[in-house]
Structure formats: structure tokens, C-alpha cells
Amino acid sequence: MSRTDYPVYLQLRDRLWDWIEDEKLSSQQKLPSERELSERFSTTRVTIRQALSQLEAEGLIFRSNRRGWFVTPERLRYDPSRDIGFTRYVTEQGFRPRTETLFKQLTEAPKWLSEATGLPEGTPVYHIFRRRYVNERGLLVEHNYINPQHCPGLLSESTDLSIWQMFKEKYNRVPDHRDIEIYPLALKGLEADSLGVNQGTAGLYIQRLSHDQEGEFLELDREYWLHDALKISVHVGGRH
Amino acid sequence: MSRTDYPVYLQLRDRLWDWIEDEKLSSQQKLPSERELSERFSTTRVTIRQALSQLEAEGLIFRSNRRGWFVTPERLRYDPSRDIGFTRYVTEQGFRPRTETLFKQLTEAPKWLSEATGLPEGTPVYHIFRRRYVNERGLLVEHNYINPQHCPGLLSESTDLSIWQMFKEKYNRVPDHRDIEIYPLALKGLEADSLGVNQGTAGLYIQRLSHDQEGEFLELDREYWLHDALKISVHVGGRH
DNA sequence: GAGTGGTCTAGACCACGTG
DNA sequence: ACGTGGTCTAGACCACTCA
Incomplete structure (x- = not known):
């Protein structure tokens, strides 16, 4: 690659994005728990949370209290x-x-x-x-x-x-x-x-x-x- | 306290805010390094970074490339x-x-x-x-x-x-x-x-x-x- | 070349939401 | 009561910036 290595959390962001699209998760639907995701993608919770925060910043998912991560509805x-x-x-x-x-x-x-x-x-x-x-x-x-x-x-x-x-x-x-x-x-x-x-x-x-x-x-x-x-x-x- | 404990990174956010005000750090001025800050406030870099991210979200400071943290100019x-x-x-x-x-x-x-x-x-x-x-x-x-x-x-x-x-x-x-x-x-x-x-x-x-x-x-x-x-x-x- | 910020690991404890 | 997300520790390596 010509640039800096593409970091893991950005790869995860992309894979999670695709996964949400593929599974056709609908508006307000809940994602699996952070621990489950970190296992599924063979990484730690910290890194998964970094990826989730990216998707949150982009507005694809949001979190509510301590209840978990959900798919963001249309603006x-x-x-x-x-x-x-x-x-x-x-x-x-x-x-x-x-x-x-x-x-x-x-x-x-x-x-x-x-x-x-x-x-x-x-x-x-x-x-x-x-x-x-x-x-x-x-x-x-x-x-x-x-x-x-x-x-x-x-x-x-x-x-x-x-x-x-x-x-x-x-x-x-x-x-x-x-x-x-x-x-x-x-x-x-x-x-x-x-x-x-x-x-x-x-x-x-x-x-x-x-x-x-x-x-x-x-x-x-x-x-x-x-x-x-x-x-x-x-x-x-x-x-x- | 009646609510959940006020987490360390929010305390740090407040202390950093006060510190920036006290030192009268001016627009575009650079903050000390993360390692120095984490020593000064007796915590780890991860937690200091959480506090800095808060101040970034609030618009008080910003980061540039890998050069460090700076005080945000007026909007x-x-x-x-x-x-x-x-x-x-x-x-x-x-x-x-x-x-x-x-x-x-x-x-x-x-x-x-x-x-x-x-x-x-x-x-x-x-x-x-x-x-x-x-x-x-x-x-x-x-x-x-x-x-x-x-x-x-x-x-x-x-x-x-x-x-x-x-x-x-x-x-x-x-x-x-x-x-x-x-x-x-x-x-x-x-x-x-x-x-x-x-x-x-x-x-x-x-x-x-x-x-x-x-x-x-x-x-x-x-x-x-x-x-x-x-x-x-x-x-x-x-x-x- | 030294030091910086960016990233990542492998744990841990706690308060809270949900069943 | 259990599992969740929220927080925190104590390290580590790397790419990059700057003197």
C-alpha cells in the first residue's frame, strides 16, 4: 500500500457496515453485544468499540443508555x-x-x-x-x-x-x-x-x-x- | 452522590478545561504531550485521551495530524x-x-x-x-x-x-x-x-x-x- | 534520532438494563 | 441474577513529525 496501513478498526468499520447492509438490519434494530462482535471479528472490545464509534460518528448506528447499539433511522x-x-x-x-x-x-x-x-x-x-x-x-x-x-x-x-x-x-x-x-x-x-x-x-x-x-x-x-x-x-x- | 460516580475522564475534562483557562492558552497554542498530561494527572494515556476527545467534541481543542493538541480558535x-x-x-x-x-x-x-x-x-x-x-x-x-x-x-x-x-x-x-x-x-x-x-x-x-x-x-x-x-x-x- | 500521537492487546471492575 | 455497556489499567509497537 502506498499510504499508511489501513488500521484494523477502519477495516472493522467497513466489514460491520457491509454486515449491517447484508443482514438488512432495519431501523432501530439492535446489534449483537460488543463481546460477541469482538469474538466474531477476532479482536478486543476496545478495537470493536473504536469501529462502532466510527459508525456512530457517520450516523449509521447509535447507542442508547447502556442498552446497546442500534441501527439509525433515516434523518x-x-x-x-x-x-x-x-x-x-x-x-x-x-x-x-x-x-x-x-x-x-x-x-x-x-x-x-x-x-x-x-x-x-x-x-x-x-x-x-x-x-x-x-x-x-x-x-x-x-x-x-x-x-x-x-x-x-x-x-x-x-x-x-x-x-x-x-x-x-x-x-x-x-x-x-x-x-x-x-x-x-x-x-x-x-x-x-x-x-x-x-x-x-x-x-x-x-x-x-x-x-x-x-x-x-x-x-x-x-x-x-x-x-x-x-x-x-x-x-x-x-x-x- | 445521588447519580452514578462522576467518571475520571469527565473530571479530567473539567480540570483540563480549567487549566487551559487559567494558563490563558491562546488560540492555536499547543498542549503538553499526552504522556506528560497523563503523568501530571496521575492516570493512563487512554484515559487522558478520552478526556481530550471530550474537549475536542466540545470544540475547545483540536488535533492536527500527529502533531498534537491545540486550542481551537473562535468560530x-x-x-x-x-x-x-x-x-x-x-x-x-x-x-x-x-x-x-x-x-x-x-x-x-x-x-x-x-x-x-x-x-x-x-x-x-x-x-x-x-x-x-x-x-x-x-x-x-x-x-x-x-x-x-x-x-x-x-x-x-x-x-x-x-x-x-x-x-x-x-x-x-x-x-x-x-x-x-x-x-x-x-x-x-x-x-x-x-x-x-x-x-x-x-x-x-x-x-x-x-x-x-x-x-x-x-x-x-x-x-x-x-x-x-x-x-x-x-x-x-x-x-x- | 528522540519523542509524538495512533493503534492495539488482554485483562479488570462496576453500575445499570433486562428478563 | 445475569449480561450488558461504561470505564480504567499497564503495558506494547509503529509511523510519523520535528529538531
């Missing part, structure tokens, strides 16, 4: 510039959505929120923390920070559905423009625990800051996605 | 919906850009390109492969597939600068609308090698498909970024 297509809501997104693509509200509370705007929104520090804001599933796999957790001036009594509503729908129907508020930020990060602390993944698992962060037509702050949305769960798809320009 | 802000070009982006933020053309060729549209663009399979297209640096760190590689009908002779031009600028100035073509796709993936093969990172390093994929006002295919752009290199920032809606 969800997602357009953060639209506001049709998670539930409609998922059902339109033929999957089963579910949302769980982990907590909701009235709190005071901390410094970072004040800096991001222009709201004075200490102003009351609603804070909702939710977990969202597709086909019973938790794909993201989401923090919503909402200006209570525009939706008094929001906390006594059910927050398991679209907040935007509620905004429109109950409070007659529509977002006019958004500032969106997206970048890869590692899932840690509360976010990792809530999704049942290891500390440091690769994730994607999506933040949306929404204002209405008068330029007033409506909502700040911070989403923490599993890295293999979505494919962002946006159309810009032209007449649309 | 580049990037708006894929605009077309002001890499060079202007970078200089506007006070950094030094550089672009290297790794190859350029006239080829025939393969199946996947034909499916993505609507171009008939086998149609001639320009294919340019470039590497882009910020402050001499390679942050991304990029494949451009360009419809040669709109820019004959492009390959004999220098392609180390903005393709868009050339489109406008030389060929009087302006992109009208784009379809953008973004998702995290693992850098492999050519892309990993060209960026001098290990196989399977976390990356971010950005694809832009551009058409002109008549709906004709102009260009397909596939970018492979280091995961810690950028922060996507888009403004949508409002009057703009």
Missing part, C-alpha cells in the same frame, strides 16, 4: 425558517411524533437572555423545557423562553403541541422575522441526560430568536438535536 | 444564504483567509449529480476541489460542480478567489434562488485527508444548489467543514 428533514411546528413536520414525512413537557416555569431573564433579546435583566419570562420524539426515539430537547406580555396564562395551557399554533390562535401573534444560529456541539449535562445519551455525544444546536412586526421579542428557542437525527433543508431567494 | 460566523464569498466573510471578521485549488477538471455529470440538478447524466460539468484556510488552519474543503454553459473557459481562470464574483463580472450571471442542505457527518476519505484530520472526525456538511432566474442550473456546492470551525447565522423574514 428527519427540517426547515427552521418555517414555523409549521414539529408535529406537522414529522407526520408529513410519515413518522410518529411525540412531545413531552419536562418542566415549565415563570422565571426572571438571566444575563445571557437579556443580551440576546434586548429584554431587561430580571424581566419575567416563561421557560419551557420539552423533549421531542420521532417513532419513540428522543431526537431533541428544547428550551423555549417566551415573552409573557404576549401570552398571559400560557403556562396553564398544555404545551405538548405547537407553541406557534397557540400564539396564532389564542393570542393572535405571528412571528415576523427570525435570527437563526446553527452549530455542532457536544451534548452535556441536562441535555445529554434528558436524551439518554453519554456525556459528550455529538449534537447539533439550533437557536431561533423571533420578533413580531413591531420588532418586539416574542420567543427564543434553543434546540439540542442528536447529530444523526436531522437534515436541515432551507430554500432561499426567488419568489416564494 | 467563524457564516451565512450560506448570502453570496459574498469566503474571502470577504473572513476578512470582515478580522481573520486571514486563504484558498487553495487542489484540482479542477471537466468531467461528465454522474448519476447523483444529474438527480440533484436535473442535468442529463453525462453532460459536461466543471468540477473544482478547493481547500480553504482561516489564519492558516484548514477549515473546509469544497467541491464545486458548475454548469459550463454559463461560463465557458472557467477552468483557465484562477479559481483561488470567489466563483460568484467571476460569475457576476465575467459572465453576468447571478444566482436567483438556492436549495441549502446542512447536516453533521463524519469526515472520511479524501475530505479527511485533505484537511489533515483523522478518519471519522466530526464535520458539518453544507450543500448549496443554485439556479438563475430562468430556473437554469448554475452551480452545486458541497462543503465539508470541521465541526468546530463555524457558527451558521441566518436572518429570515421581515422586509429585507
Whole structure:
């Protein structure tokens, strides 16, 4: 070979990939145990885990808690510039959505929120923390920070559905423009625990800051996605 | 403790984080060797590497080839919906850009390109492969597939600068609308090698498909970024 | 040529999930 | 209760980088 030797764990990655294809393992199906795999491929657990981590990074398989390795489902297509809501997104693509509200509370705007929104520090804001599933796999957790001036009594509503729908129907508020930020990060602390993944698992962060037509702050949305769960798809320009 | 014991490598992650902050290690500065770190923190290289990998996933440090671990520079802000070009982006933020053309060729549209663009399979297209640096760190590689009908002779031009600028100035073509796709993936093969990172390093994929006002295919752009290199920032809606 | 990071072995113990 | 994945040790060899 002209280059450095192709290391064992990369060979294993390829063989495992082929094996998964050949066996036609379907979405969410469990792989054999690490010990069994390391025997079958005549290597140690450490090396098998390195190969499995590669496939995890590529998004072919994922792990859940201490339960084992599973085949990753197809990515969800997602357009953060639209506001049709998670539930409609998922059902339109033929999957089963579910949302769980982990907590909701009235709190005071901390410094970072004040800096991001222009709201004075200490102003009351609603804070909702939710977990969202597709086909019973938790794909993201989401923090919503909402200006209570525009939706008094929001906390006594059910927050398991679209907040935007509620905004429109109950409070007659529509977002006019958004500032969106997206970048890869590692899932840690509360976010990792809530999704049942290891500390440091690769994730994607999506933040949306929404204002209405008068330029007033409506909502700040911070989403923490599993890295293999979505494919962002946006159309810009032209007449649309 | 109420939860599982806080594992050593997470403690090390935190201590290393603090240490880097305390020492005020600056952007691109090198960390001590793994063996030295494992001695200093009384543990093995394997565990230190686990801690370093955590910090890598979080984007605080990165590795280069076999040269060691370095402190990650600030993320580049990037708006894929605009077309002001890499060079202007970078200089506007006070950094030094550089672009290297790794190859350029006239080829025939393969199946996947034909499916993505609507171009008939086998149609001639320009294919340019470039590497882009910020402050001499390679942050991304990029494949451009360009419809040669709109820019004959492009390959004999220098392609180390903005393709868009050339489109406008030389060929009087302006992109009208784009379809953008973004998702995290693992850098492999050519892309990993060209960026001098290990196989399977976390990356971010950005694809832009551009058409002109008549709906004709102009260009397909596939970018492979280091995961810690950028922060996507888009403004949508409002009057703009 | 010395030292580095990249890879790999052959074990071990533990907390947790599942039956 | 068993087997799992998660963590950790104490080594080793190699290819590569850098002085």
C-alpha cells in the first residue's frame, strides 16, 4: 500500500457496515453485544468499540443508555425558517411524533437572555423545557423562553403541541422575522441526560430568536438535536 | 452522590478545561504531550485521551495530524444564504483567509449529480476541489460542480478567489434562488485527508444548489467543514 | 534520532438494563 | 441474577513529525 496501513478498526468499520447492509438490519434494530462482535471479528472490545464509534460518528448506528447499539433511522428533514411546528413536520414525512413537557416555569431573564433579546435583566419570562420524539426515539430537547406580555396564562395551557399554533390562535401573534444560529456541539449535562445519551455525544444546536412586526421579542428557542437525527433543508431567494 | 460516580475522564475534562483557562492558552497554542498530561494527572494515556476527545467534541481543542493538541480558535460566523464569498466573510471578521485549488477538471455529470440538478447524466460539468484556510488552519474543503454553459473557459481562470464574483463580472450571471442542505457527518476519505484530520472526525456538511432566474442550473456546492470551525447565522423574514 | 500521537492487546471492575 | 455497556489499567509497537 502506498499510504499508511489501513488500521484494523477502519477495516472493522467497513466489514460491520457491509454486515449491517447484508443482514438488512432495519431501523432501530439492535446489534449483537460488543463481546460477541469482538469474538466474531477476532479482536478486543476496545478495537470493536473504536469501529462502532466510527459508525456512530457517520450516523449509521447509535447507542442508547447502556442498552446497546442500534441501527439509525433515516434523518428527519427540517426547515427552521418555517414555523409549521414539529408535529406537522414529522407526520408529513410519515413518522410518529411525540412531545413531552419536562418542566415549565415563570422565571426572571438571566444575563445571557437579556443580551440576546434586548429584554431587561430580571424581566419575567416563561421557560419551557420539552423533549421531542420521532417513532419513540428522543431526537431533541428544547428550551423555549417566551415573552409573557404576549401570552398571559400560557403556562396553564398544555404545551405538548405547537407553541406557534397557540400564539396564532389564542393570542393572535405571528412571528415576523427570525435570527437563526446553527452549530455542532457536544451534548452535556441536562441535555445529554434528558436524551439518554453519554456525556459528550455529538449534537447539533439550533437557536431561533423571533420578533413580531413591531420588532418586539416574542420567543427564543434553543434546540439540542442528536447529530444523526436531522437534515436541515432551507430554500432561499426567488419568489416564494 | 445521588447519580452514578462522576467518571475520571469527565473530571479530567473539567480540570483540563480549567487549566487551559487559567494558563490563558491562546488560540492555536499547543498542549503538553499526552504522556506528560497523563503523568501530571496521575492516570493512563487512554484515559487522558478520552478526556481530550471530550474537549475536542466540545470544540475547545483540536488535533492536527500527529502533531498534537491545540486550542481551537473562535468560530467563524457564516451565512450560506448570502453570496459574498469566503474571502470577504473572513476578512470582515478580522481573520486571514486563504484558498487553495487542489484540482479542477471537466468531467461528465454522474448519476447523483444529474438527480440533484436535473442535468442529463453525462453532460459536461466543471468540477473544482478547493481547500480553504482561516489564519492558516484548514477549515473546509469544497467541491464545486458548475454548469459550463454559463461560463465557458472557467477552468483557465484562477479559481483561488470567489466563483460568484467571476460569475457576476465575467459572465453576468447571478444566482436567483438556492436549495441549502446542512447536516453533521463524519469526515472520511479524501475530505479527511485533505484537511489533515483523522478518519471519522466530526464535520458539518453544507450543500448549496443554485439556479438563475430562468430556473437554469448554475452551480452545486458541497462543503465539508470541521465541526468546530463555524457558527451558521441566518436572518429570515421581515422586509429585507 | 528522540519523542509524538495512533493503534492495539488482554485483562479488570462496576453500575445499570433486562428478563 | 445475569449480561450488558461504561470505564480504567499497564503495558506494547509503529509511523510519523520535528529538531
